[in-house]
Amino acid sequence: MRRILEAIDLYLWKVVAITTGVVVLSMVGLSFTQVVMRLLFNAGLLWADSVLTHLVLWLALLGGTLATREGRQISIDLLTRIPNPKVRTLFRWLGGVFTVIVCFLLARGSIAFLDMQQDIGGFLTATKVPSWWAAVILPAGFSLIAVQVLLNLALGRTDGFDTEITQTEEAEIEQHSTEAES
Amino acid sequence: MTYIGLLLFALFGAPLFAVLGSLALAGFGVEGSGSVAVVNNIYGITTKSTLLAIPLFTFAGYLLAESGAPKRLVRVSHALFGWMPGGLAIVALVTCSFFTAFTGASGVTIVALGGVLYPMLMRDNYPQRFNLGLLTSSGSLGLLFPPSLPIILFSVLVSMQLSASMNMVNQADYDAMGNLWVLSDLPATEQLREAIELDPDSQIQQWADLGGTSSMMSSPQNDEFVTASSVNDLFAAGVLPGLLLVLALSGYAVFVARKRKIPTVPFVWKEAAAALWDAKWEIPLPIVILVGIYSGWFTVNQAASVTAMYLLFVEIFVLRDIHITRDLPRIICDSSVLVGGILLILGSAFGLTNFLIDAEVPQKLIAFVSSLVSSKWTFLILLNIFLLLVGAMMDIFSAITVVVPLILPIALSFGVHPAHLGIIFLTNLEIGYSTPPVGLNLFISSFRFNRPVLDLYRATLPFIGLMLLVLLVITYWDDLSLTLVRWVVDARIAAGR
Numbered sequence: 001m002r003r004i005l006e007a008i009d010l011y012l013w014k015v016v017a018i019t020t021g022v023v024v025l026s027m028v029g030l031s032f033t034q035v036v037m038r039l040l041f042n043a044g045l046l047w048a049d050s051v052l053t054h055l056v057l058w059l060a061l062l063g064g065t066l067a068t069r070e071g072r073q074i075s076i077d078l079l080t081r082i083p084n085p086k087v088r089t090l091f092r093w094l095g096g097v098f099t100v101i102v103c104f105l106l107a108r109g110s111i112a113f114l115d116m117q118q119d120i121g122g123f124l125t126a127t128k129v130p131s132w133w134a135a136v137i138l139p140a141g142f143s144l145i146a147v148q149v150l151l152n153l154a155l156g157r158t159d160g161f162d163t164e165i166t167q168t169e170e171a172e173i174e175q176h177s178t179e180a181e182s
Numbered sequence: 183m184t185y186i187g188l189l190l191f192a193l194f195g196a197p198l199f200a201v202l203g204s205l206a207l208a209g210f211g212v213e214g215s216g217s218v219a220v221v222n223n224i225y226g227i228t229t230k231s232t233l234l235a236i237p238l239f240t241f242a243g244y245l246l247a248e249s250g251a252p253k254r255l256v257r258v259s260h261a262l263f264g265w266m267p268g269g270l271a272i273v274a275l276v277t278c279s280f281f282t283a284f285t286g287a288s289g290v291t292i293v294a295l296g297g298v299l300y301p302m303l304m305r306d307n308y309p310q311r312f313n314l315g316l317l318t319s320s321g322s323l324g325l326l327f328p329p330s331l332p333i334i335l336f337s338v339l340v341s342m343q344l345s346a347s348m349n350m351v352n353q354a355d356y357d358a359m360g361n362l363w364v365l366s367d368l369p370a371t372e373q374l375r376e377a378i379e380l381d382p383d384s385q386i387q388q389w390a391d392l393g394g395t396s397s398m399m400s401s402p403q404n405d406e407f408v409t410a411s412s413v414n415d416l417f418a419a420g421v422l423p424g425l426l427l428v429l430a431l432s433g434y435a436v437f438v439a440r441k442r443k444i445p446t447v448p449f450v451w452k453e454a455a456a457a458l459w460d461a462k463w464e465i466p467l468p469i470v471i472l473v474g475i476y477s478g479w480f481t482v483n484q485a486a487s488v489t490a491m492y493l494l495f496v497e498i499f500v501l502r503d504i505h506i507t508r509d510l511p512r513i514i515c516d517s518s519v520l521v522g523g524i525l526l527i528l529g530s531a532f533g534l535t536n537f538l539i540d541a542e543v544p545q546k547l548i549a550f551v552s553s554l555v556s557s558k559w560t561f562l563i564l565l566n567i568f569l570l571l572v573g574a575m576m577d578i579f580s581a582i583t584v585v586v587p588l589i590l591p592i593a594l595s596f597g598v599h600p601a602h603l604g605i606i607f608l609t610n611l612e613i614g615y616s617t618p619p620v621g622l623n624l625f626i627s628s629f630r631f632n633r634p635v636l637d638l639y640r641a642t643l644p645f646i647g648l649m650l651l652v653l654l655v656i657t658y659w660d661d662l663s664l665t666l667v668r669w670v671v672d673a674r675i676a677a678g679r
Contacts, residue, residue, distance in 0.1 A: 020518045025514075027237060031486075038484075053233075056236075056237060056525065060529060061522070062518065064525070067519040074526075074577065075197050076198060092195070095194045095195045108217060109217025109221040135225060138221060
């Protein structure tokens with residue numbers, strides 16, 4: 001069972017990470033093209049601005065999913081630093097279940113929102129892309145975050161922040177200090 | 183009551199966006215049109231064109247951090263400042279500020295620069311405790327310099343907040359807003375200019391400076407104009423206070439170096455030239471950004487785009503510091519983690535604003551605070567104490583999202599300029615980063631340098647003390663923050679932009 005969950009977790013991560021890469025690079029490329037066209041030819045692509053704003057929307061939800069997986073969602077972790085591991089686990093579950101419920105409600109709201117957008121039937125500025133397509137990431141993203149939280153809980157992932165630093169950084173510190181010595 | 187229960191989940195470590203989202207759902211309703219309204223708000227905010235600068239600058243900052251730029255920048259500042267007493271420590275302060283301005287105090291500074299600077303400082307015989315304190319507190323130094331992420335976030339939130347409160351039913355509590363409201367039938371920019379000419383010191387000027395016009399001119403194009411101009415203004419406001427902070431800490435470094443009799447190295451023209459040449463690709467960046475934005479060549483978004491594209495090209499193809507398949511995917515993911523986190527809380531921040539306005543919290547707070555305090559200056563003392571506590575307990579992004587909607591109306595009612603408020607706010611949070619018990623820098627340093635957190639508490643004390651002194655200056659000498667802002671605003675009005 002655990003193996004299946006780990007596989008799901010990994011593939012989900014791959015899909016999300018690759019999509020994120022495409023989104024970020026197109027964002028940089030497209031916005032730069034706009035700047036160049038404006039500076040050199042005093043012109044611009046009509047459709048670029050609305051596509052760019054929607055890429056930001058996509059990045060918000062995809063990045064949010066990645067952050068969830070690494071346990072690096074921005075949170076006010078006043079009580080989560082309590083040393084007692086049992087209490088910490090309890091808080092992790094409380095916070096996790098709460099997040100799943102909120103994400104579920106938001107995903108449901110997003111679907112209704114898409115329905116409405118579809119009825120209105122607008123297009124992204126100067127394109128033939130229906131605006132509701134660009135907003136598909138809303139229900140998808142909130143569902144992804146919810147699934148990721150559940151996977152984190154099931155796989156017993158602790159707060160990713162400290163574990164991550166100890167492992168990767170320690171190796172780096174060593175490397176830097178040996179470099180500096182030599 | 184429901185609201186309070188939902189807020190409790192924040193303390194259990196639930197992601198802030200979920201807590202804010204639940205507040206929004208509780209306010210608008212879970213079923214049918216309620217939840218659609220919530221999603222519509224999230225959609226509206228996250229597709230605002232001003233937000234584009236956030237992912238682009240963050241990506242650029244992470245590219246810088248992962249490249250050889252930290253080492254090159256250390257070399258440059260070593261060549262330029264190494265001859266001074268305390269030279270190497272000043273090097274640390276300058277490079278850390280440069281870096282934080284780009285990476286937004288997300289801990290990247292300590293990770294990227296700490297490993298380079300710490301062994302150098304130790305080798306030059308600086309006291310260990312001083313080094314730890316220096317690098318820990320420098321981890322957030324430079325937060326006040328453009329294009330720092332918290333500055334952009336603060337400006338966007340203030341504009342959002344202002345337009346939200348403009349739509350409030352009960353406007354009587356907002357005197358300054360009332361003025362604008364009466365005028366709102368005229369074409370917006372015209373009347374603003376007239377109002378400013380009539381009474382240059384009025385609060386209308388202050389609203390105009392920081393996005394106060396956003397709901398009056400709420401078409402999408404103007405929206406970008408307004409928020410962008412408020413980001414510009416806050417960028418300008420941070421420069422002098424930021425320099426003062428760096429100067430004060432440098433002074434302390436000189437003092438320590440003198441006391442330890444640390445030998446200075448002579449200034450070598452050749453090395454300075456070579457180091458500058460070595461860093462020729464990175465050094466011009468801040469200058470290009472600043473000149474570009476203030477000369478009207480670039481908007482903030484365009485500057486961010488150029489920076490990201492430029493660094494992508496230079497670090498991968500020219501300097502070959504970053505490998506396109508080995509490093510780039512990881513860097514994209516790392517920066518997206520931060521961006522995703524920030525954008526999600528920003529998208530759901532209106533949940534809190536809505537709850538606060540619904541429960542009439544701002545009015546009650548204003549009434550309460552003004553019954554206690556009557557002068558602006560006493561208010562600012564209280565504000566500082568409050569923000570230091572906040573900064574010591576929360577990370578900067580949650581602090582900005584949660585506290586700005588609470589503080590902004592009160593601060594405005596005491597006649598605090600929004601840009602000045604922003605600088606006070608960010609300076610407090612900057613100090614909070616290194617303040618025990620849970621300042622984030624302390625933990626990052628503790629991992630980075632492999633020292634117990636308790637050691638770092640002691641090591642940072644003198645630095646925190648100094649920064650608090652500077653904070654007092656920043657708080658009570660508002661011209662320090664506002665001189666450049668006035669200059670920028672005047673230039674903009676003169677240019678008719």
